Structure formats: structure tokens, C-alpha cells
Amino acid sequence: MERKQGLGFVGALWRVNLLSAMEYRVPFIMQLGGMMLNNVIYFAFWVLFFDRFEEVQGWTLRDMMLLFAVVASGLGLAMMLFGNCRAIARIVAAGDLDRYLALPRPVLLHVLASRSSVPSMGDFVFGLIWFVLAGDVTAAHALRFLLAVVLSACTFTASLVLANSLVFWLRRSELLADHFLNAMITFSLYPGTLFNGAARVFLFTVVPAGLTGALPVEMLRDFDAATLGWLCAGTAVLAAFALLAFQVGLRRYESGSAIVVRI
Amino acid sequence: MQRTLSTRMLLNRYGALFRMPLLENLAEVGNVVSAVLVMTMFMWVFAMLWQAVFAAQGTDLIAGLTLRHTLWYLLMAELVVLSKPLLAEEISDSIKTGSIAYDLMRPLDFGLFHLSRYAGHVAFRACVNLLAGGVVVWLLVGPPPAWQGLFPAVLALMLSWGLEFCFEALIGLAAFWTEDISAFRWIHQKISFILGGLFLPLDFYPPWLAAVARVLPFASIIYAPGRLFVDPSADRLLSTLALQLGWLVVLGFTFRLLSGRALRRLTINGG
8 A cells, every 4th residue: 555655656756747847848849859869979979980990899880779779768767767866965965855854755765756857858769769770679679678778777776876875974975976977877888898807897886887788788689597687686786775875874964954935 | 438448457357257267176176086087987998998999900000090199189189078168058047047147247248258267167177187187098008199299289279179169158149049058068069079089080980071070160179189189290280270260260250240149139137
């Protein structure tokens, strides 16, 4: 019963977010279309690159298309549903967490789902189109792709919650959280085979971009249960750490005592 | 009686505007640390990618560039992009919030006001980025291939930031006509990345595309300073500066024209 209520609450938040974004139709369409066009132009780099070099460490243009599809849709999904995962540090630093604490709802879930990013919807749609354009659209492959996108979205959300929760200990860590997101996106969008040894460990721990891009694509290229297992385990561990960091950090939170009227 | 300001007084005013962002940046240690982290991260990723490419090709030279040339070129290209402030956003926000009224009340030229502040931000960030990125690239592939390229590259860099200022200011002014400029910003950014050669020197492009891209302003902004730095020559210097100055005249004139029209549309409500 309680779980059903929770789902209804999150669903209501998402509906309100969507309606408020669509209230301003022209900016909505411009941001959505603009982001898709932005991604297409960005991908042109890889088209030019593989036109010249054909493959790098076993990766071809098609693999890059799959990588962009998974990362764009994964990031897009995370920001569409839990848009505040990148803004927790700012919310805490500004003392704006008070408004969530005063309500009888799970704090983290409420914070995360209170914002949906419109440009991210463009990312999500772009990823789906790119997956179709990459070819091999069988039912099994499409299911694997959706699974990869959901896991990538969970990893993005969990790692951003974790990075943003540092604000409870460091006081001003907004910039650090921004750079963490940039690093996640940058490292996600390069062929996984470029990074070996210590670099690979780094990309599965400190900046877990390997879980949002390279590993899901490895699973799509050659599906095997072990890769899926590693991916699920990595995502679950990150999610557990993120929840723990937020809950422990929340105990250190001090109200900003700001008087704000929320209409 | 009309009072004319002396050149010296004008220089003092705009000089103060130039110094302000320098001091702001110095006060924010976090900005310096993050600039170092970002530059290090990008150059590290580029090094991994290009080491793999050169190894796979089994050659020391691709399109006339070695790995060392390529990485120092990419450093200069990143330097252009990572050192500029978000001017379009600043102008757009000031239009949307109405705070542009305060900017216009000042006895300063609108364009020069923003240019002075922009130059202050760029000067600080460029020094930090060059130092951080330079150390990383030096450690990875050794010193720059041609030290004599430094002075010509600095000249070209200054003009390239002038060009970028015009683009950013024009996009910011678009807020007078549209409610949201973010789509323009993203698209301009990605077109300049691709046609400017941010991730891949234009020398590696198909010849027809490289020929088109080289004459466009995006290459004058990103490609030209880096290429001049790694492979300097008098001919390259002259052709680079001529093209940059030509585009600066075109874009500067467009900015003047549009800012004049845009500011005439301005309506301030309330106080």
C-alpha cells in the first residue's frame, strides 16, 4: 500500500514536471530539437575520425553509434526522471532541503523527482534513433538495449547522488559535482578499450563511466550473462553507496532557516 | 557643453573592468583547481586515444603531424575553448532579468564593457589552463615541437578570442528576439568544435571538407592558433592573421549593427 502511494507520488511529480515544461511550447521544442541536433553534430567528429582511421582498438563507427545511443538515452532518462540528481549539492548549500524535509515523503526520492530536464528528453530520443540507425534491430537486441539504457540511467543517477552528497562534508562542492558530471560524460563517450590497467580501474570506481558506456556496449556487442552480472552488481553497489552517503550526510544537514513561500 | 573623455580616462575605465574578473578568479581557488582537473582530464583522454591511433597505424607521421605535434595542437585548441567565459549566457540573463538596464546606465560602451570583462576572464583562465595542460602534455610526449611558434600563436590566440567574443555576444543578443538561447549556444558550440578542429586537426579531414573548413571563422578560432604553434612559418602567420582580421571586421560589424537594433527594442518595466 505504502509502495503504491510512493509510486503514485513520483508519477504525479513527473506529470507536473512534464506539464510545466510543455507550458512554454516554443522553448520546449527548441530545447528538445536543439539537443538532438547538438548530439548529431557532436557525433560528426566520430564519423570523420572513422572515415580516416576505420577502427581504434577494435571499435568501429557502429560501436560508437551504440555507445552514443546508450549514453545519450541513459543520461537522458536519468535527467528526465531524476533531474535534481545533478543539483543536490546546490540545493543543500542553499539550504533549500528544508522544503523537502517538512513533507511526509521519502526525502531523496522527492528531491530527485522534483525536476525534469527538457533538453534531456532530446538526449533520450536521440539515443533511441541512433540505436535504430546502428542497425540489427531485432527484438532480443532491442530488449538488451533497453536494459543497458536503464542500467546506465541508474548508474548516472547513483553516481551523481554520491558525488553531490559530498556537500554534506565539504560544504561547497557544487563545482566539484559539475566537474564530476562532465568527467562522467567525457569518459563515457570514448571506446572502452582505450583505457587499460590503472585507467580502467579508475573508470570503474572513482569516475564509474565504464558502467554507463563501455560495459553496456560490450554487453550489446557480445551478450553474455557474466557481463550483465557485472553490470548489475556494479550498479547495485553504486546505488547502495549513494543511498548510504545521502542518508548519513542528511544527519549532518543544518537548516538554512530561510523563510520561503512555495506556491 | 559637451565633455570629451580623454583616451587615458577611457583606458582607465576599461582597464578596471579588465582587472575585475582577474581578481574574482584569483579569489575563487576552486575555479583554479577545477580548471587544472578538467584540462588534465581532457589531455589524458586525448593522449590515450592518439597513442592508440598512432600505434594502430604503425607510423610516426599522419598527415604531416607526429603524436607530439597532435597533442600540442590539441592542447592549444582546448585552451581556446576552455578559457572563455559564458558570455552569451551572461548577456541573455541580463536581458531576461532586466539587469541590462544597469549596464546601459553606465557611461560605457555596451560592446567594450563586455569585451573588457571577457578579456579579463580569458587572460586568467588561459594562463592556468596553459600551465596545467602544458605540464601534462610535456610529461606525456615531451616539449613543444617548435618554441618559435609561441609568439605567433599568442597573437593568433588573441584574435581568435576576439572572434569568439563576437559569436558569443551575437548569440546572447538573440535573447531580445527569442525566449531561450540554449539551442543556439549548443549548436554554435558543436559546429565550431567540428569545423574548427577541436578533437581532430583539420589536416586529418577529407581534403574537400578541410578546404571548406579552413576558410570559415571556426577554423580561425580553434585550428589556426594550434597549427601555428606546432608548425610556425612566416607564410602561415601572415595568412592566419589576414583571415582572422577579415572575419573580425565582418563579425565585429555585424555585432555593432545588431546590438544597435537590439538595444532600440529594449523596454524596461518597473523599477
